[in-house]
Amino acid sequence: xxxxxxxxxxxxxxxxxxxxxKGPRTVGQIAERLELRQxxxxxxxxVLSDAGLVEVHRLAQQRIYRLRKEPFQAxxxxxxSYRNLKEESYDRLEAYLQTVQAKEKSHASKx
Amino acid sequence: xxxxxxxxxxxxxxxxxxxxxKGPRTVGQIAERLELRQxxxxxxxxVLSDAGLVEVHRLAQQRIYRLRKEPFQAxxxxxxSYRNLKEESYDRLEAYLQTVQAKEKSHASKx
DNA sequence: CCTTTATATTCCTTGACAAGAATATTCCTT
DNA sequence: AAGGAATATTCTTGTCAAGGAATATAAAGG
Numbered sequence: 630x631x632x633x634x635x636x637x638x639x640x641x642x643x644x645x646x647x648x649x650x651k652g653p654r655t656v657g658q659i660a661e662r663l664e665l666r667q668x669x670x671x672x673x674x675x676v677l678s679d680a681g682l683v684e685v686h687r688l689a690q691q692r693i694y695r696l697r698k699e700p701f702q703a704x705x706x707x708x709x710s711y712r713n714l715k716e717e718s719y720d721r722l723e724a725y726l727q728t729v730q731a732k733e734k735s736h737a738s739k740x
Numbered sequence: 741x742x743x744x745x746x747x748x749x750x751x752x753x754x755x756x757x758x759x760x761x762k763g764p765r766t767v768g769q770i771a772e773r774l775e776l777r778q779x780x781x782x783x784x785x786x787v788l789s790d791a792g793l794v795e796v797h798r799l800a801q802q803r804i805y806r807l808r809k810e811p812f813q814a815x816x817x818x819x820x821s822y823r824n825l826k827e828e829s830y831d832r833l834e835a836y837l838q839t840v841q842a843k844e845k846s847h848a849s850k851x
Numbered sequence: 852c853c854t855t856t857a858t859a860t861t862c863c864t865t866g867a868c869a870a871g872a873a874t875a876t877t878c879c880t881t
Numbered sequence: 882a883a884g885g886a887a888t889a890t891t892c893t894t895g896t897c898a899a900g901g902a903a904t905a906t907a908a909a910g911g
Contacts, residue, residue: 631754638749639899643742650821653833656858658840669900671859686830690857690908693833701822708819710761711812719797722764722804729765733773750869767888780870782889801878801887 630707633700636680641665642673646696649683653695741818744811747791752776753784757807760794764806 637643644663648654654662660670674694677683682700686693717725748754755774759765765773771781785805788794793811797804828836 631751634745634749638745640742654840655837662844688834692858693837696825698825701819705819708812708816714807714809723799726766729769803888
């Protein structure tokens with residue numbers, strides 16, 4: 630998940646992903662639409678590709694980029710852990726925190 | 741969405757979020773569990789707080805941090821745009837790309 | 852082949868930001 | 882009030898990555 634997040638957490642790459650969500654595009658189209666210089670577009674696309682967020686297809690001299698589904702599915706799965714965040718009131722937390730503390734101690738793993 | 745991504749896209753902050761998904765923790769607990777120095781823990785927590793990912797509650801000298809739900813709900817909503825990625829076969833893309841190209845031209849906005 | 856079109860890569864510079872160390876702040880206890 | 886515990890802030894330094902400019906590679910057409 631982290632690698633995906635890191636790849637996404639850059640304004641221009643984020644914009645590229647948004648654009649590609651509307652459908653595949655060539656490098657030239659991406660650069661033009663987002664007003665990026667071609668080399669920067671290519672470089673960002675490489676990062677996205679390395680992170681597995683997009684895939685390429687060659688068509689003559691053009692390279693068609695499009696989103697891959699898997700990373701977004703993984704994202705969705707990752708969100709599961711955050712869908713049931715409890716909103717316990719804070720006055721009960723003191724005791725809870727002590728419990729946590731105790732567990733940590735007993736686990737007492739690393740140095 | 742970008743600010744959230746940026747806040748998350750750092751290894752230690754990501755770990756903090758994972759830890760907090762199990763329940764609220766004090767700064768000390770977080771630092772100990774993740775083997776971070778206290779100041780770095782505080783600094784990361786500030787970034788997460790500024791991004792709206794966590795909220796704080798004071799209990800004596802302690803600060804209890806916990807996840808906020810909203811950012812994750814927003815995340816979920818954002819994913820909607822990526823849940824129905826079409827897997828059109830590439831041989832039909834050429835024509836499609838030209839269509840896109842044409843639209844861009846007609847929109848012909850900036851400079 | 853040579854030229855043009857489309858894209859990728861390399862090198863360089865600069866800015867942002869994370870860690871470390873030291874210090875400040877806050878609040879409890881006695 | 883003083884000391885100690887928990888957390889926050891400041892300052893400095895080193896690293897990394899994004900952008901710019903130039904160049905390289907790939908493919909098509911004449």
